[in-house]
Amino acid sequence: MELNQRRTSLLLLLLFLVFKIVFQYTVVNPAYDLHRDEYLHLDMGYHLAAGYLSVPPFTAFNSLLVRWLGGGEFWVRFFPALYGALTMVVIWRMVCFLGGGLYAQALALTVFVCSAFSRLNVLYQPNSFDVLTWALICWLMMRYLQSQQGKWLLWTGVVAGIGLLNKYTVAVLLAGWLAALLLSSHRRIFRERDLYLGALIALVLAAPNLIWQVQQGFPVLHHMNELVATQLVHVDRMDFVTDQFIFFLGGAFLIVAAFAGLLFYWPYRLYRVVLLMYVLVILLLVYMRAKSYYALGLYPVLIAFGCAYWERVFRNGWNRYLRVLWLAVVVVPFVYLLNVVFPVLGPDQAREKGAKFAALGMLRWEDGKKHALPQDFADMLGWKEAAQLVMQAWQRIPEQARKNTLVICDNYGQAGAVNYFNRGRMPAAVSFSADYVYWFPKLDTLQYIVLLGNEPSEGYRPLIGRMEVVGTVQDALAREYGASVYLLSGLSPQVPVLLKKGVQEKQQSYHWKQGERR
Template identity: 30%
Template sequence: MVTVAVVVVFLAFAGGPGYYVDELYFRVAGEHLAWGYVDQPLLVPLLARLQIVLFGDSLTAIRVVPALLTAVSVLVTGLIAGELGAGRRLQVLTACVCAATLATLAAGHVLHPTAVDHLVWITACWLVIRVLRTGDERLWLAVGAVVGVGLLAKYLVVLLVVALAAGLLVAGPRRVLRSGWLLGGAGVALLIASPGLVWQAAHGWPQFTMAGEMSAGPAGAVNFLVGQVLMIGPFLTPVWVIGLVALLRRAEWRPYRLVAAAYLVVAPLLMLLGAEPRYTEGLLTVLVAAGCVRAATLGRRLWLGAAAVLNGVLAALMVLPVLSIATYAGNPVLAVLGEEQFGETGWPDLAAQVSAVHRALPADERRRAVVYAQNYGEAGALARYGGAYGLPRTYSAQNSYADFGRPADDVDVVVAVGVDRASFSALFDRCEARGRLTFDVPHFEEGKELLVCRGPRLPWEQTWQRLRWTGTF
């Protein structure tokens, strides 16, 4: 019942306020299926394509799979509690608590690699704990299959493998490292992930460039520490701390100590690198499940239930559109809490403003003009909404969007969105400013310039190589 309720909640809020910026990219990537992409493996664009084919090209349709995957992850947290000795009622309570974390709500609300990654980390940890409890080493093949699927969605799962291996070396039981079944599981993982790995190798491992772009370095250490609280939520942070301590101290949980050791190994490393706080959210969720098992008395369970309710309300305010965007924008506290939701607004407005610039062109220029967007969010938004405004095809040279096509050689008029005027203008005979983007609510595209450029100085093949860039925005 908990998993059904989770799906219902996610789908109830799936229809608004709009596409998240990355979803707009995945939607277009799904129209250009490949074995790999500059910034990700193949699975999420494939899921985007399948959902659109099965359910239609709508906001709710593209969010069905994330809702289902996250509901399964909630179920698995209850199974983890069962492996650690919890009875049925406590397993249900554990699932409810884990459903109320920010990490869970964020994973299930939008289509993103995190939706898969969240389930993969939790499921892999559950299977490892089960191997250690039952001694059934054949389950290492299942662990390998889960990791392999994870590698098709996000290469971050390598971090989990390294962390768990380090946990085994530090806390044991080291004997499992000699298991032939473990080696077989590694082979299964590599076999499943091989299409993406081969693509990366053939293209010079662009994922390493992306990883470097996403690291904030030592300056991001404070953000990482704060994120360890926020990723679960302040009301449930004590629960994962209790779980961490219990895994380290309880004698009967000694075989599973590697999970706590894995977190203690990987978290300081990520903090020093200034990595995204969400990189640990899978392990933190497992620690929450362990902490829930310590709620053996009625008083502790009542406290745990109250903390979950408070945490769930706060997390929902942060990632689900429980209030209107105008309400978030009009309140300074809510604006901070719901900051991520502003990334789901304004995309039709962007298309309308670009369309106004395009319509203002002379008729002969309008017929041969194209639109160029600096980042994949702008390009994805124009691909989704531009047709309704009569816009021509939009191109972008960021990441793999650059491989989805470039302007034809005879194109000599470009409506450019969000580019740096100095560097972009250098590629054309002349460029004119046509205003800046404006939005009714906070938006990270606010104030970006709109240009009309004419007369590319080089053939488009050479211009495209100069425009290509890899990174985040």
């Protein structure tokens, strides 16, 4: 009997995992290109290093794997879906560990699929692996709290070290756990040698990136300051708190159930520190004006507690007949909002559904203003069109002059998209934006410049003999709408000199101390 139940459990898990990965491919309309951030992350696979301005190196090596697999959109979308599926495995194990049965496990994975996690798993960004890392750390800490075996602290160090190589927000979770343990009856953990060995393991694993940060003058601090000034300043702290429940739509009651179970269900008393950790991390993120999705990694463990507890509440008597109802409460609102939460509809259809998007607060961009489409949707439009215009400009350049041509873009999304669609047929595009400032070719002699973005600044115009407008991005719903491609020729010898100087100054500005002085 137990063997049959185990087989049924594994089969159900497998069905959920297959559904999850297939689902991630079906919720993106073919009318959309990749997201601007995805193009940058993919380009990192061609410039392997121990660190980058915006992210640690894990994403670059993941991009190298995508490249080895062919680099197509299928593989770009596969990895976030895979990391989401692996997070589901962790939740499944948590529920089982807490004594939950098949219903609790199925309910937990249904909540995960029918939530913001699936939206997160659409994009090739560090976030999906970050959530997996947070879930694993919470799972390992639960194992330690239950067994008091130091090996779980060592494994936590391994996961934390790898997590720090993916995204620095893991440090917020670790700070929350340490503070919660210190304030709880579990403070004796600070007398455990394995806690410090685990910390040493994490430090060793993250050391290549830490050394890179030191050598480069801590560009992560410059990036954080820039992020605060341009994006986080527009984050409303109350919106952050509200979003924590909007993330789960109909499944939000199970997060409340997790709070109730941790507070009042006696067998969970050992794990009440999880609730304290959650509160501390949320308070820290609110103080930092962090984006609301930064907290998503906290919820796999709460989903596990909530679903295991809910199953116990509705286990006996007539209550058990309500189990189908609770699944419906989770699924129905998600299905209703499917074409709003995901880029299922084409851009024009999505614009017509503006009221739905507005009701969920999805039309407000990081600039604090409302637009016709959600920012993520607009960030997935116009890239192929822009890359084709750049290729048209490139083809107008005499073949003998192409070796002395620079392709430069206004932002990292443009540069990444040009490289994604045109790689191998023309030189790699660069930009003064993000990591591209480190990837400039040698600037000795320039005969032509292909420029994507705004027209040259006034300081450069006297140094340009001829400026030809090749074309302009026409997709009015794209964030890149109006960006033009210029073919510049008859360049003064001063142009490469000024560009070199600009590159050096931009690179120096990323050194935190120098950037602060500037």
